[in-house]
Amino acid sequence: MPDKAFPLPKRAMAIYAHPDDVDFGCSGTLAAWIERGTHVTYCVITSGQKGTWDPKMSPTEMAAQREREQRAAGEAIGVKGFVFLGHQDGELQVSMDLRGEVCHVIREHKPDLVFTNDPWGHYQIHPDHRVAGWSGLDGVIAARDHLFFPEQLRGGKLKKHRVSRVLLFGSREPNIWFDISGTLDKKIKALQQHVSQVGGRENFPDRMRAMSKNLGTAWGIPAAEAFRYLELA
Numbered sequence: 738m739p740d741k742a743f744p745l746p747k748r749a750m751a752i753y754a755h756p757d758d759v760d761f762g763c764s765g766t767l768a769a770w771i772e773r774g775t776h777v778t779y780c781v782i783t784s785g786q787k788g789t790w791d792p793k794m795s796p797t798e799m800a801a802q803r804e805r806e807q808r809a810a811g812e813a814i815g816v817k818g819f820v821f822l823g824h825q826d827g828e829l830q831v832s833m834d835l836r837g838e839v840c841h842v843i844r845e846h847k848p849d850l851v852f853t854n855d856p857w858g859h860y861q862i863h864p865d866h867r868v869a870g871w872s873g874l875d876g877v878i879a880a881r882d883h884l885f886f887p888e889q890l891r892g893g894k895l896k897k898h899r900v901s902r903v904l905l906f907g908s909r910e911p912n913i914w915f916d917i918s919g920t921l922d923k924k925i926k927a928l929q930q931h932v933s934q935v936g937g938r939e940n941f942p943d944r945m946r947a948m949s950k951n952l953g954t955a956w957g958i959p960a961a962e963a964f965r966y967l968e969l970a
């Protein structure tokens with residue numbers, strides 16, 4: 738399914754494991770939607786504390802740097818809201834506590850559509866990517882029903898919230914492709930804000946362009962991002 742008929746959400750949220758997942762996975766699509774008026778919030782579950790090979794870098798310093806990088810990357814494409822849950826990189830576990838945190842963020846920011854890591858991805862060896870995907874999806878279900886985490890709703894400040902559509906990135910079995918040829922440069926610029934992660938990579942922009950081109954080949958799209966699309970009843 739190509740994207741021509743895809744109705745744009747008014748509000749979208751990306752819920753994911755590490756600073757930079759969103760930029761590799763869906764920032765080209767988000768940049769295009771933001772240009773057309775979608776309000777976007779990022780919810781980053783860990784702060785990427787282990788994302789360094791520098792023996793002198795402490796996890797706390799790394800977290801601060803990576804949160805700064807994620808904010809700069811989001812701002813480069815016009816993202817309006819940032820939530821950093823601050824969990825430890827590499828140590829995420831599926832839990833009711835984490836599901837409750839994600840549920841709270843969804844009820845607070847009220848996205849119509851959620852992006853998250855694909856937890857079903859075959860050969861997905863990073864534990865955080867699996868857990869982030871489950872927590873994103875489980876948080877979506879919890880947010881819509883008032884008997885999940887009812888304490889969040891007491892006092893009336895938060896209400897239950899229904900997310901109607903989900904796009905999973907990093908999927909081995911995509912069923913929708915979005916044309917990002919108009920925003921590929923913005924996506925690359927956003928990715929380059931993650932200096933600690935992509936700063937030393939040679940020919941990084943060319944490699945990202947080639948990857949985006951490959952993803953679109955089957956559909957004749959010059960540059961694409963691919964997702965597994967779920968419509969929730």
Ligand SMILES: [Zn+2]
Nearest residue numbers: 754755758866
């Ligand atoms: Zn990641």
